Amino acid sequence: MGSSMIIGQYVPGNSFIHRLDPRTKITIIFFFVLIVFFANSVMSYGLLTLFAVGSAVSTRIPAPYLIKGLLPVWFLIVFTFILHLFVTKEGEVLFTIFSFDFYTGGIIQGLAISLRFFLLILVTSLLTLTTTPIEITDAIEGMLGPLKKIRFPVHELALMMSISLRFIPTLMQETEKISKAQASRGVDFRTGSFKDRIKAVVPLLVPLFVSAFKRAEELAMAMEARGYQGGEGRTKLRELRIGKLDTYTYILFILLVIGLFLTRA
Amino acid sequence: MDITFKDVSYIYQANTPFEHRALSGVSFHIPSGSFVAVIGHTGSGKSTLLQHLNGLLRPTEGKVMIDDYQISAGEKTKDIKSLREKVGVVFQYPEHQLFEETVAKDIGFGPLNFNVEPKEIERRTGEAIKAVGLPEDLLQRSPFDLSGGQMRRVAIAGVLAMNPEVLVLDEPTAGLDPSGQREIMDMFSRQHKNNNLTTVLVTHSMEDALRYADHIIIMKDGEKYMEGAPLDVLVNKEELQRVQLDLPEVIQFLHQAEKQFGKAIPYQKQSIAQLAKELTAIVKGGESNG
Numbered sequence: 298m299g300s301s302m303i304i305g306q307y308v309p310g311n312s313f314i315h316r317l318d319p320r321t322k323i324t325i326i327f328f329f330v331l332i333v334f335f336a337n338s339v340m341s342y343g344l345l346t347l348f349a350v351g352s353a354v355s356t357r358i359p360a361p362y363l364i365k366g367l368l369p370v371w372f373l374i375v376f377t378f379i380l381h382l383f384v385t386k387e388g389e390v391l392f393t394i395f396s397f398d399f400y401t402g403g404i405i406q407g408l409a410i411s412l413r414f415f416l417l418i419l420v421t422s423l424l425t426l427t428t429t430p431i432e433i434t435d436a437i438e439g440m441l442g443p444l445k446k447i448r449f450p451v452h453e454l455a456l457m458m459s460i461s462l463r464f465i466p467t468l469m470q471e472t473e474k475i476s477k478a479q480a481s482r483g484v485d486f487r488t489g490s491f492k493d494r495i496k497a498v499v500p501l502l503v504p505l506f507v508s509a510f511k512r513a514e515e516l517a518m519a520m521e522a523r524g525y526q527g528g529e530g531r532t533k534l535r536e537l538r539i540g541k542l543d544t545y546t547y548i549l550f551i552l553l554v555i556g557l558f559l560t561r562a
Numbered sequence: 563m564d565i566t567f568k569d570v571s572y573i574y575q576a577n578t579p580f581e582h583r584a585l586s587g588v589s590f591h592i593p594s595g596s597f598v599a600v601i602g603h604t605g606s607g608k609s610t611l612l613q614h615l616n617g618l619l620r621p622t623e624g625k626v627m628i629d630d631y632q633i634s635a636g637e638k639t640k641d642i643k644s645l646r647e648k649v650g651v652v653f654q655y656p657e658h659q660l661f662e663e664t665v666a667k668d669i670g671f672g673p674l675n676f677n678v679e680p681k682e683i684e685r686r687t688g689e690a691i692k693a694v695g696l697p698e699d700l701l702q703r704s705p706f707d708l709s710g711g712q713m714r715r716v717a718i719a720g721v722l723a724m725n726p727e728v729l730v731l732d733e734p735t736a737g738l739d740p741s742g743q744r745e746i747m748d749m750f751s752r753q754h755k756n757n758n759l760t761t762v763l764v765t766h767s768m769e770d771a772l773r774y775a776d777h778i779i780i781m782k783d784g785e786k787y788m789e790g791a792p793l794d795v796l797v798n799k800e801e802l803q804r805v806q807l808d809l810p811e812v813i814q815f816l817h818q819a820e821k822q823f824g825k826a827i828p829y830q831k832q833s834i835a836q837l838a839k840e841l842t843a844i845v846k847g848g849e850s851n852g
Contacts, residue, residue: 483675
């Protein structure tokens with residue numbers, strides 16, 4: 298399977314972050330994303346970095362894997378930095394290359410924004426790295442629960458989400474299988490003109506759609522055969538529960554927020 | 563075409579937590595013109611092995627040689643397209659690869675990709691559909707209107723129409739009814755003999771391996787477990803059971819007959835009728851002696 302795109306693919310584990318209630322994780326990440334924008338001093342950035350890197354380390358996911366997973370976004374981070382170098386003209390001129398002035402403000406601003414970016418991506422990717430897609434859907438269903446009062450189809454939405462998540466790997470496998478079969482019949486997906494390559498996709502897409510529709514039909518039939526009916530009165534196999542671990546995490550996070558506002562410039 | 567594996571290892575998703583070693587240090591040689599059966603339990607690396615045969619996968623370590631083509635880690639195989647023309651692969655459930663509007667177009671898809679002349683494609687299409695035992699008036703129908711068994715045959719015809727020199731079959735009869743299984747396997751056997759093919763068959767069926775193959779490779783956990791002529795490999799009950807395989811039914815029966823009547827009947831691919839005759843001869847002979 299595709300070995301290059303692994304941003305946020307779930308890595309099984311038993312660290313305390315893995316065991317947190319997914320709702321806790323989503324809530325904390327949501328607020329973390331907000332407070333990142335309040336940091337404006339070295340100390341406050343330091344605190345946030347400590348929290349983010351500390352969380353990443355505590356998941357016990359090997360660092361090289363994490364860094365490799367972030368590879369596609371490294372480009373964005375570096376790009377942001379360079380952009381600021383050229384565009385921000387504040388503070389003193391630090392040095393000049395080819396008659397282009399680089400300002401201290403530019404470097405500081407560039408570093409700060411890149412760091413922000415890095416923190417955001419690291420923390421959000423921790424969610425999917427440590428939480429199974431099913432847990433995430435359960436959490437979303439739980440958190441959107443109140444919307445049921447206004448007849449919003451929360452359960453159906455969650456079901457659709459988990460079904461589509463469930464079938465991503467299946468469809469990827471299918472794609473790979475069919476592309477191999479067609480490659481064996483002489484289809485070349487990699488070289489040739491743009492037009493040729495678009496044409497090469499047809500033998501891949503048609504079988505993929507055919508099998509996806511067939512699968513959907515079979516799934517619907519199997520669900521009906523087992524008496525599936527929507528949300529009302531349906532019990533859950535996996536009950537989400539807020540435990541001690543979650544409480545401690547919230548306390549820690551509140552301390553971080555207080556610390557952040559104390560260290561702001 | 564000669565096929566040689568030299569210390570071939572393959573690792574899926576190397577250098578990630580999902581790393582998985584599917585083949586380790588597999589070596590063997592298949593002389594041109596042989597019919598080889600690769601047997602093994604699920605997850606023993608059969609399918610991975612098969613995908614090395616036309617360069618879909620490149621070994622992580624070691625070398626695969628198919629005639630003059632060389633596939634090894636890192637280095638690019640020149641002319642991989644012409645290799646794929648010579649090695650026809652029938653994947654598991656090949657009917658999933660059908661996509662064209664008509665059966666004829668789908669069968670001709672492979673040859674078309676390899677720049678075969680339209681006249682020649684037409685000839686091969688007609689030949690291939692006859693070979694798989696389908697009536698020619700199906701050619702103008704949509705492949706999606708056919709039954710599952712017919713779709714399978716169309717997909718197989720699509721591979722045969724490439725006129726390959728090596729035929730690679732990954733459980734080509736899975737999910738077919740018994741008579742369909744027999745027909746398809748007999749058809750492959752005919753193709754093998756008539757067109758001088760080298761055939762590699764991946765299968766679960768010990769019966770098929772015994773009946774059609776002249777060489778057998780048994781895989782276990784990504785390693786080669788046993789290799790040899792069918793009658794040398796498929797008679798060792800203990801060794802086979804260690805990889806969750808059973809003796810073929812005929813061999814089991816002959817073993818029992820030997821116990822019962824005290825006389826061995828050597829297996830030489832006899833038909834059931836022939837075996838029955840030999841057995842009667844033994845039983846009658848035994849009575850007259852006693």
